Amino acid sequence: MGPRSARGGLRPVVAPPPTVGVDLGGTKIYAVALADGEVVATAKRSTPRTGGPSAVLERVAEAVERLGLDGPPHRIGIGGPGPSRAGRTTLGPAPNLAGWDDAVDLAPPLRERFGEDLVVVVDNDVNAAARAEAALGAGAGAPDLLTVFVGTGVGGGLVLDGRVRTGAHGMAGEIGHLLVVPDGEPCGCGGRGHVEAYAGRAGMERIARRRHDAGEPTALVDLAGEGRMRSSIWAEALASGDAMAAELVESAASHVGTALAQVALVVDVGLVAVGGGLAERLGASFLGAVEQRVHDLLPWDSDLHVVPTRLGDPAGAIGAALLAAEQP
C-alpha cells in the first residue's frame, strides 16, 4: 500500500492501517480488521431481512464502524453468497440475501461512506474462507488445501500453490455436487446422487423423514419437533444410540470420503480441511471415517490428511481481508 496521494500533504511514516474483511451472510454480517496476518478487531451485526441491498450495505458499514479503527478503512474485502469472480466489486444475484436479485456494485456506496480512494473487492464466501484457512488456518505452510464445509449443503474451496482456484465458470471446488451414487438421492441442484444429497443436513433430514414416514423408528424426528434437524440433534440422536442416525452419519462420512478421493485423483492435494456444523459437532470420529474412506478408495498408498478447519466463523471475513490486502 503506497501513500494515498489524493489526500496529499505530509504524513508520518506509520504501519499501514488494518485491512477490513466482511463476511456477508444470510443471517449475519461478520467484520474483521486484519494487520500483519493477525485479527486486531471483530464486529458482528445481523443481516436485515427487508430493505434490499441498500439496507444490507448500511448494516455492513455499521459493522465496519464498530471495528473502532483509527479513521476510515483503506481497503475492504467482502465475501458474499454469490458466484465467485475474485477481483470484482459486484455481488449477486444472491438468493440467500433478501431482495438481492441482481448484481450490485458495492464500490460506489462504500466509497461514498469511507472515502473515494477505498479499495473494494468482492469474493465468493466459500472461496474467501478457503483462502483464509489455506493462508492462516489448517493449511498454513502447505502448498495446497481443499477446504470443505459440511453444513445445510456441502461446499468447498480449492487453493493450489497458494492461490484460490476459481476456474472457467467460478465453480472450481464445488465438490458438493460430485457424483457418488449414480441415479441416487435427489440433490437441491436438480441432479441426483451428489455428495450433498447424503452429507448436507438438508439431504440427511429429507432421507430421515422419508424413512420415518415409511415406519422406520428414529428419535431424530421427535428431537427436531417443529424445527430443522440441526447438528446438535444429530449428535443427541447418536449419543442415545439411534440406529438410523448412526447409519446416516456413517453414510455421510463415507460419501464425503468418496468425493475427497475423486479430488485427490484430479488434483492430488495432500491436505483437506473439513468444517461446518456436523463435522465440527462430531469432530474426530467423523473426520476419521472420512479419511479412512479416502485411503480405502485411492489406488496408491495415500497419506492424504483430513483435518478440522481452524479459523471457525471469522474465516470468510479473514479471507476477504486477505484478498483486499493483495489488490494493487
Add this chain to the structure above:
Amino acid sequence: MGPRSARGGLRPVVAPPPTVGVDLGGTKIYAVALADGEVVATAKRSTPRTGGPSAVLERVAEAVERLGLDGPPHRIGIGGPGPSRAGRTTLGPAPNLAGWDDAVDLAPPLRERFGEDLVVVVDNDVNAAARAEAALGAGAGAPDLLTVFVGTGVGGGLVLDGRVRTGAHGMAGEIGHLLVVPDGEPCGCGGRGHVEAYAGRAGMERIARRRHDAGEPTALVDLAGEGRMRSSIWAEALASGDAMAAELVESAASHVGTALAQVALVVDVGLVAVGGGLAERLGASFLGAVEQRVHDLLPWDSDLHVVPTRLGDPAGAIGAALLAAEQP
C-alpha cells in the same frame, strides 16, 4: 539459454540450438527436435526388450543422433512411463520397460555421450503429452486443458494456468481411476468401478469376453481371433451393427463423460482434449457422446468443450522438449 561457459572462448551469436525431446515408450522411442515451438526433426527407434536400462539408453542416444542436428544437443527432455516428478533426472521404476526395475538417473550416461553441460530433465509421459497439447495443440491459447488418453487404460494430464499440475504424489490428472460405478467392474489397479474399467480397451475386452462366454452373441470375439480387441476391431464391430459393441462403446463414452464432469466440479476447466486409440478411431461420435454426458451431469449451464487431441504420436516427445527448454 546463456553461453556455455565451460567450453569458453568466443562464439558467434546464433539462434539457440534446437531442444531435444524423447518419448520413451514400452514399444518405441520417439525423438523430436524443437526450435521456436516448431518440430524441426523427428526420429523413431524401437525399444529394446532385453539389456535393461543401458540398452534402452543406447537406443535413446541413437534416436537423438538420427535427428541429424548440427552438433550435440544442449538440452534433452525425456518423457517416460514412470511416476511424475517434473524436474528430476531419474526415471523408474517403469514396469512397461523391460528390466527397468529401479529409479535410474539418466543424466550421467547422456552427459557422457553428449557433453557434460547437457541439461537433462525427466517427466511422466502422459504429463509431457498434456503439456504439449496445452501449449501447442488442442489447448493453444486456453488457460487450462485436461488431456485424456483413452487407450488400453485411461490416463490424463492436467494443465492449469499454463502449468502441468502434478500434485502431492505426482498423481494429479489420474482420471482413469475416478469412481463411476460404486462396487462396479474390477480395475487393473485393484479397485472397482473406475472409469478405466469401462472405457479402457483392456476393461472393455474383459467385459465383452465375459458376456460372450455367458452366451451373449457378439462379433467382437471372432474379429479379435487370437489377438487383442484393438480399436479397429471395435470400429469394425460397430460398423457391422454389433449390439454388444454399440452398448459397450456407448457405456465407455458415458463413463468418460461422468469422469469429466467430476473434473469440471473440482477444477472447472473449460476445455478437455481426448485422444488415444478408441477416441481417435471413432472420432466425433465418441467425443460428442462424452460431451453430452458432461452437459447432462453438470449442475450449471456448461459450455465445456470436448475436442480431439491435435499433436498425435509426437505429443509426448514435444512436451518433454518443452520442459527441457524451460529448465534454468
